[in-house]
Amino acid sequence: AQKITQTQPGMFVQEKEAVTLDCTYDTSDPSYGLFWYKQPSSGEMIFLIYQGSYDQQNATEGRYSLNFQKARKSANLVISASQLGDSAMYFCAMRERNSGNTPLVFGKGTRLSVIA
Amino acid sequence: DSGVTQTPKHLITATGQRVTLRCSPRSGDLSVYWYQQSLDQGLQFLIQYYNGEERAKGNILERFSAQQFPDLHSELNLSSLELGDSALYFCASSVSTGQSSGNTIYFGEGSWLTVV
Numbered sequence: 001a002q003k004i005t006q007t008q009p010g011m012f013v014q015e016k017e018a019v020t021l022d023c024t025y026d027t028s029d030p031s032y033g034l035f036w037y038k039q040p041s042s043g044e045m046i047f048l049i050y051q052g053s054y055d056q057q058n059a060t061e062g063r064y065s066l067n068f069q070k071a072r073k074s075a076n077l078v079i080s081a082s083q084l085g086d087s088a089m090y091f092c093a094m095r096e097r098n099s100g101n102t103p104l105v106f107g108k109g110t111r112l113s114v115i116a
Numbered sequence: 117d118s119g120v121t122q123t124p125k126h127l128i129t130a131t132g133q134r135v136t137l138r139c140s141p142r143s144g145d146l147s148v149y150w151y152q153q154s155l156d157q158g159l160q161f162l163i164q165y166y167n168g169e170e171r172a173k174g175n176i177l178e179r180f181s182a183q184q185f186p187d188l189h190s191e192l193n194l195s196s197l198e199l200g201d202s203a204l205y206f207c208a209s210s211v212s213t214g215q216s217s218g219n220t221i222y223f224g225e226g227s228w229l230t231v232v
Binding site for chain 1: 149159161164172174204206219221223225228
């Protein structure tokens with residue numbers, strides 16, 4: 001069963017605007033971590049932000065914030081003030097803890113294009 | 117720079133051949149993960165090692181094998197290569213097996229394998 005769902009294959013955003021990339025997940029493990037990675041066209045996988053299942057506050061890292069809605073099992077990434085360099089693939093991933101510290105499971109990704 | 121080093125960055129080889137991909141984890145990281153990224157399969161977890169021992173196995177083919185050495189670097193061996201093995205192979209590392217689900221997994225830049 002797919003554990004991470006990213007329903008937006010592609011998104012466009014105007015430069016300097018904010019954009020939200022959707023991610024829903026499925027787990028029965030009460031302890032888990034949610035991650036977002038950025039993959040530019042050059043191929044490397046860049047860690048952006050992390051949210052733990054027990055964290056009370058939504059995670060923020062600079063222009064990136066994670067809109068964590070635990071009851072809805074969603075972990076959307078919000079990028080504020082988009083820049084041309086934000087154009088890339090974005091992957092949501094999850095790691096369960098109590099099920100044996102599983103490796104990251106990734107969604108299929110969302111391709112973000114920032115337009116000048 | 118994530119601190120995870122992968123070599124080679126690009127590799128072109130013929131069907132039926134064998135190649136070895138090498139990974140040096142971040143300083144202090146004991147866990148190494150291998151992922152395969154192809155256009156049709158997305159990011160697939162292959163195998164995880166922790167301090168020299170295999171910890172988790174994913175969708176790794178029998179033609180593929182890996183190991184982690186005492187100095188914690190890891191190698192992924194791909195044999196009897198087929199056209200479908202063409203992909204971007206990532207190595208990633210983290211501090212522990214992930215007793216805390218917050219242990220971020222950092223990725224190397226990947227090794228692009230083309231089988232012709």
